[in-house]
Amino acid sequence: MNVPSxxxxxxxxxxxxxxxxxxxxxxxxxxxxxxxxxxGRLPSFVEGLAPGARVLDLGCGCGxxxxxxxxxxxxxxxxxxxxxxxxxxxxxxxxxxxxxxxxMRSVRLEGRFxxxxxxxxxxxxxxxxxxxxxxxxxxxxxxxxxxxxxxGGSDHPGFRAPMLGETFFYSGFEPRxxxxxxxxxxxxxxxxxxxxxxxxxxxxxxxxxRDEPTTDRPGGPEGERE
Ligand SMILES: C[S@@+](CC[C@H](N)C(=O)[O-])C[C@H]1O[C@@H](n2cnc3c(N)ncnc32)[C@H](O)[C@@H]1O
Numbered sequence: 313m314n315v316p317s318x319x320x321x322x323x324x325x326x327x328x329x330x331x332x333x334x335x336x337x338x339x340x341x342x343x344x345x346x347x348x349x350x351x352g353r354l355p356s357f358v359e360g361l362a363p364g365a366r367v368l369d370l371g372c373g374c375g376x377x378x379x380x381x382x383x384x385x386x387x388x389x390x391x392x393x394x395x396x397x398x399x400x401x402x403x404x405x406x407x408x409x410x411x412x413x414x415x416m417r418s419v420r421l422e423g424r425f426x427x428x429x430x431x432x433x434x435x436x437x438x439x440x441x442x443x444x445x446x447x448x449x450x451x452x453x454x455x456x457x458x459x460x461x462x463x464g465g466s467d468h469p470g471f472r473a474p475m476l477g478e479t480f481f482y483s484g485f486e487p488r489x490x491x492x493x494x495x496x497x498x499x500x501x502x503x504x505x506x507x508x509x510x511x512x513x514x515x516x517x518x519x520x521x522r523d524e525p526t527t528d529r530p531g532g533p534e535g536e537r538e
Contacts, residue, residue: 324481331478336397371433375402446497465513
């Protein structure tokens, strides 16, 4: 279902968060039975991080598998998610991590992180909010701090799709545009790949924060999309 524009006041990301809340237990069960992504990527992602390094799990869901994996290896994990139901599950599943209920677009976090994981959460935001969200992530990272993130892999202003009886909003840019946004935000892309190219695509990115974001332009990089 296409979503060309938003009526005033409507926030598809928060509608989606509410939907996650209604299916919290079923979502956790589905996640446990699923591919386990991105756990296979985590060993190389954390390689070289100091013991106990601070890692932010942004849009952490029920805390599994990412926060759990990181906590088991002694990292100091903060999980943030806007769904109170999922945060409650995360707290009981991963008691050694800290979890905060908050909207990633406005939550205030203290201190910096050596790494951020934002797995399958950014694509729930309207895409005009992606540039500033990436700037926020860059600001949370220490210089040289690393990001593992996934995005929608196609140029789509917004669509809704069903899952477990509820409806979820997604948006995305064509991959090269997302890579440009990351660069604009001060995040140097070290690796990217597209999976699931047969459907609407799924872009995985590993990036590292440069010393400072490159520009003060407020809205994101201008210009053409390829
Ligand atoms: C597909 S789930 C992924 C959860 C987790 N990262 C994982 O890998 O299982 C997307 C998550 O993003 C969260 N989310 C979506 N929009 C958000 C927002 N604006 N702020 C915080 N969390 C958000 C949802 O509540 C949900 O838990």
